[in-house]
Amino acid sequence: MTAPFKPKQALDFDGALLQELQGDVSDTIAQQVLEELPPLTATSVVHDNGCGPGAVTMAMMRNNPPADNLTDNPSWPFKVETMDACNLTFPDNTFDYSFTNFVFAGLSDDGGAASHILRTLKPVGTGVITGAEMPWQIALKNAHYKTRGTEEPMAHFLSKSCYQKEEIERATRAAGWKDVKYVQKEAYLILGTDLG
Numbered sequence: 001m002t003a004p005f006k007p008k009q010a011l012d013f014d015g016a017l018l019q020e021l022q023g024d025v026s027d028t029i030a031q032q033v034l035e036e037l038p039p040l041t042a043t044s045v046v047h048d049n050g051c052g053p054g055a056v057t058m059a060m061m062r063n064n065p066p067a068d069n070l071t072d073n074p075s076w077p078f079k080v081e082t083m084d085a086c087n088l089t090f091p092d093n094t095f096d097y098s099f100t101n102f103v104f105a106g107l108s109d110d111g112g113a114a115s116h117i118l119r120t121l122k123p124v125g126t127g128v129i130t131g132a133e134m135p136w137q138i139a140l141k142n143a144h145y146k147t148r149g150t151e152e153p154m155a156h157f158l159s160k161s162c163y164q165k166e167e168i169e170r171a172t173r174a175a176g177w178k179d180v181k182y183v184q185k186e187a188y189l190i191l192g193t194d195l196g
């Protein structure tokens with residue numbers, strides 16, 4: 001089998017590159033979102049849905065560390081489970097807060113995921129979904145059209161990368177979310193050499 005074409009300028013897509021491309025954007029947005037909400041209490045039950053390396057969890061631990069001394073007892077009061085966000089297996093009415101930070105763009109069933117968030121939240125609970133508008137997306141899409149033409153399907157990560165207010169609105173409306181509020185936050189990443 002011939003290897004798929006890879007332009008010689010293309011970088012290897014590994015963990016280090018991903019880290020560089022992502023920087024601390026997730027963490028910054030997670031921190032800003034938490035600042036919008038009432039502080040967690042000692043009895044709050046929180047879901048970091050699609051947690052990845054745990055940006056939301058780490059922001060919570062910075063803002064609201066649990067009362068017991070973590071230096072003496074370094075185990076964090078969290079449990080990690082592998083689960084499809086489109087088909088959560090938690091019981092109904094489990095969580096006070098459910099955060100889904102930069103996950104929806106990659107889901108096969110965003111409406112289903114929004115329904116599961118609502119189902120697993122307590123009736124007075126709060127769900128947070130974040131999406132991103134990234135200014136370089138349009139340049140990547142134009143590069144796709146120029147190099148591959150308009151008929152060739154776009155790489156999945158690119159065609160699905162624009163998950164913004166309109167998409168969140170559609171998924172949450174279909175799932176029956178009430179009192180939906182939209183806030184816009186900004187986070188920046190400097191890539192390459194800073195010539196400034």
Ligand SMILES: C[S@@+](CC[C@H](N)C(=O)[O-])C[C@H]1O[C@@H](n2cnc3c(N)ncnc32)[C@H](O)[C@@H]1O
Nearest residue numbers: 026050051052055083084085086101102103106
């Ligand atoms: C861009 S990362 C965001 C990670 C983390 N929430 C953050 O704020 O940094 C997207 C995450 O969604 C997870 N993910 C993708 N599809 C998923 C699915 N169907 N169910 C649960 N998690 C999923 C990936 O494993 C990845 O960790």
